[in-house]
Structures are given as C-alpha cells and as structure tokens.
Amino acid sequence: MAKWDNMLSMLWMLRSGRKLTAAQIAESLEISVRTVYRYIDALCASGVPIVAESGHDGGVRILESFKETPLFFNSVELKALVEAFKFAQGAGYPYTEELETALTKVENGLQEEQRHDLSRRTSGLDVIAPARPPSVIPLLRELEQAEKDRRTIRIAYRKANAEQADEREVDPYGLAYDRNEWYVVAFCHRSRAVRTFRVDRIARMEPTEALFEKPEHFSVTAFFRDQSEREREADGPLTVIRIEGEPETLNALCVHWHMRHYLTERTDREARFLIDIPTMNKYLPMYLITFGTGIRIREPLELKHRIQEMAYGIAKHYENDPD
Numbered sequence: 001m002a003k004w005d006n007m008l009s010m011l012w013m014l015r016s017g018r019k020l021t022a023a024q025i026a027e028s029l030e031i032s033v034r035t036v037y038r039y040i041d042a043l044c045a046s047g048v049p050i051v052a053e054s055g056h057d058g059g060v061r062i063l064e065s066f067k068e069t070p071l072f073f074n075s076v077e078l079k080a081l082v083e084a085f086k087f088a089q090g091a092g093y094p095y096t097e098e099l100e101t102a103l104t105k106v107e108n109g110l111q112e113e114q115r116h117d118l119s120r121r122t123s124g125l126d127v128i129a130p131a132r133p134p135s136v137i138p139l140l141r142e143l144e145q146a147e148k149d150r151r152t153i154r155i156a157y158r159k160a161n162a163e164q165a166d167e168r169e170v171d172p173y174g175l176a177y178d179r180n181e182w183y184v185v186a187f188c189h190r191s192r193a194v195r196t197f198r199v200d201r202i203a204r205m206e207p208t209e210a211l212f213e214k215p216e217h218f219s220v221t222a223f224f225r226d227q228s229e230r231e232r233e234a235d236g237p238l239t240v241i242r243i244e245g246e247p248e249t250l251n252a253l254c255v256h257w258h259m260r261h262y263l264t265e266r267t268d269r270e271a272r273f274l275i276d277i278p279t280m281n282k283y284l285p286m287y288l289i290t291f292g293t294g295i296r297i298r299e300p301l302e303l304k305h306r307i308q309e310m311a312y313g314i315a316k317h318y319e320n321d322p323d
Contacts, residue, residue: 090127094140245295
C-alpha cells in the first residue's frame with residue numbers, strides 16, 4: 001500500500017476513538033513499528049493533534065477536538081496547484097475567485113516552513129493575461145449556467161468588423177478556450193446549424209423561456225476538429241508536408257488554427273503535416289510565404305516550387321518601381 005494510503009488508513013483507525021499502540025497499528029497495516037512512528041510525525045506535521053501516552057495502558061490517540069482530515073500534498077503537487085491557478089487566472093477562468101479561496105484553504109493548512117518553500121518554488125513563473133472586457137467573466141458564468149439548465153438564450157452578437165450587433169437565439173452546447181479567446185459553441189436558430197461565437201463579441205445576453213435538448217455525447221473539442229476538417233478544399237490524395245525552421249517559428253506555424261489539425265510529427269527543428277493536395281495548393285503557399293526565410297519547405301517539391309514562383313512574382317512586381 002502507498003505511503004499516503006497507509007497514513008490515511010492510520011488516521012481513520014485513530015479517529016475511531018480507540019487508543020492504539022504502535023505495534024497494533026503496524027500489525028494491522030503490515031508495516032514496521034518504525035514506519036508507524038514516521039507516519040505519526042508526518043501526521044503531526046500536517047496538523048493532526050496526536051497524543052502519545054506511555055505506561056501499561058498507553059498508546060496513541062487523536063484529541064476529540066480534531067474534526068478535519070488533512071490533505072496530503074508533496075511539494076511538487078502544491079507547486080502544480082498554485083501554478084495551475086496562475087494559468088486559470090491568465091485565461092480568464094470564470095471561477096478564479098473560488099479557486100483562489102480553495103487554494104488559500106490548502107495553504108492555511110501548511111506549516112510556516114512549507115508555505116515558505118511553496119512561495120520559493122512558485123515565484124519564478126507568471127502568466128501574462130491578455131486584456132479582456134470586464135463583461136466576459138459574468139458572461140462565461142451565465143453561458144455555463146444556461147448550458148447546465150438547457151435553456152435557450154437571446155444574444156446580441158457583433159461579428160468582426162461589424163458596426164453593430166444583431167440579435168439571435170442560440171442553444172449553448174459548451175464553452176471552449178482556444179488561442180487566448182473564449183468561445184461558446186451553440187445551435188443558432190437563425191442559421192439552423194451549430195456555430196461558434198466569441199464570448200467577448202457578445203454585447204448582451206438574456207435567457208428565454210424555451211428549453212432545448214443537447215445532442216447526446218456532443219463534444220466541443222470534436223466540433224472544433226470537425227469544423228477544421230470541413231474546411232478542407234476537397235477529399236483527395238494526401239501528401240506529407242515537411243517544413244524546417246527555428247523552434248519559435250515552427251511554434252507559430254503549428255498552433256495556427258487550421259494547420260494544427262494536420263500536424264503529425266514535431267521536433268525542435270522540423271514539423272510534418274498530412275493534408276490533402278487541393279487544400280495545400282489553394283491555401284498553403286500564400287500562408288507559408290508570410291514566414292519568409294524563417295522556414296524552409298523540404299517536401300513536397302511542388303509546394304516549394306509554388307512558393308518560389310510567388311516570391312519571384314512579387315520581386316518582379318517591384319523590380320521597375322521608381323525609388
């Protein structure tokens with residue numbers, strides 16, 4: 001049995017109110033008496049008031065005032081919790097206040113030395129949060145509640161570059177955080193199809209009296225993936241695209257909302273994609289040329305030649321321009 005399981009078992013044995021000897025505990029858990037004493041020290045360090053009594057009727061017991069079971073976290077687990085909070089806060093997670101409260105409860109259960117060690121371990125990481133409208137967090141909570149209640153909502157949604165928002169009724173199926181933005185995936189009554197809406201573009205939202213049935217086994221992640229697949233130019237033969245570049249440049253390429261779904265292999269200096277040829281020919285040359293000399297196409301040759309032609313055409317376009 002793992003150390004923490006043994007410690008928890010020993011705690012439950014002592015919480016029964018009985019006074020037990022170290023030998024009795026050791027026999028029950030099939031561990032050594034020396035290990036029992038180590039566990040007692042660890043429980044005491046976690047704030048459990050264990051009293052040891054010597055003599056003929058001696059043993060160990062827990063004070064009756066003790067009501068709570070301590071949480072056993074090692075230093076790396078505590079570090080992960082604190083830094084996960086930082087990432088959640090940076091992402092605009094709508095329940096960061098509640099998460100911070102829960103984290104404070106954990107930290108309050110630590111000894112001073114543990115708190116100092118935790119502060120030292122987590123001081124080297126910060127998450128820079130992008131600027132967001134203050135309305136996004138309450139909107140996320142309301143959208144999540146509407147999804148939970150299966151309630152149709154009316155939103156005023158402003159598309160990119162639109163002068164004003166227009167109203168529509170939607171059935172929210174779920175939320176997603178992607179590329180530093182929050183999205184709600186919902187069935188749009190106007191278009192009669194599932195659509196994706198950026199939450200920061202929702203100017204106003206209100207619940208309606210109507211309820212909806214969410215499709216069984218609906219997955220927001222699968223929807224995003226399928227949406228990218230639908231945007232392929234055509235079904236056709238697939239080809240491997242092999243691109244070399246500096247790690248940071250390849251990172252920018254691989255996280256592109258469309259390209260990432262075709263990524264099959266990645267090293268520090270190379271990325272491989274599997275994509276259909278019609279889509280490659282129509283979209284990739286114009287996109288890849290924006291990386292300039294930051295990348296080098298290794299395969300296929302037809303993609304490499306197409307980018308060479310585009311670069312030559314651009315150079316010719318400006319060749320005879322006056323200075």
